[in-house]
Amino acid sequence: QTKDAVLIADRHAVQDVKKVVEKIKADGRHEHHMHREVYRPWGKYDSIDAGERYQVKRITVKPGEGLSVQMHHHRAEHWVVVAGTARVTINGEVKLLG
Numbered sequence: 001q002t003k004d005a006v007l008i009a010d011r012h013a014v015q016d017v018k019k020v021v022e023k024i025k026a027d028g029r030h031e032h033h034m035h036r037e038v039y040r041p042w043g044k045y046d047s048i049d050a051g052e053r054y055q056v057k058r059i060t061v062k063p064g065e066g067l068s069v070q071m072h073h074h075r076a077e078h079w080v081v082v083a084g085t086a087r088v089t090i091n092g093e094v095k096l097l098g
Contacts, residue, residue, distance in 0.1 A: 003036045
């Protein structure tokens with residue numbers, strides 16, 4: 001069981017999951033190649049929700065680790081520090097949040 005899916009099947013029918021994946025692919029869904037929860041060396045993120053013009057992720061950063069600086073010309077990012085303290089760089093200015 002993962003946040004992506006739960007498989008309940010007779011142990012003799014487990015290989016039939018391939019048929020489910022093929023159906024997901026045929027329907028043009030992204031779940032066959034994109035996982036909801038993704039682990040990185042700096043921590044992990046969980047893609048909670050997404051729509052045509054938005055995406056919501058819960059990002060967990062390990063203590064002492066960091067993400068690379070990003071620049072986006074066609075989208076805005078809004079961050080909420082839920083626990084701990086984050087050192088962020090915004091337009092070249094370093095700030096502590098938390």
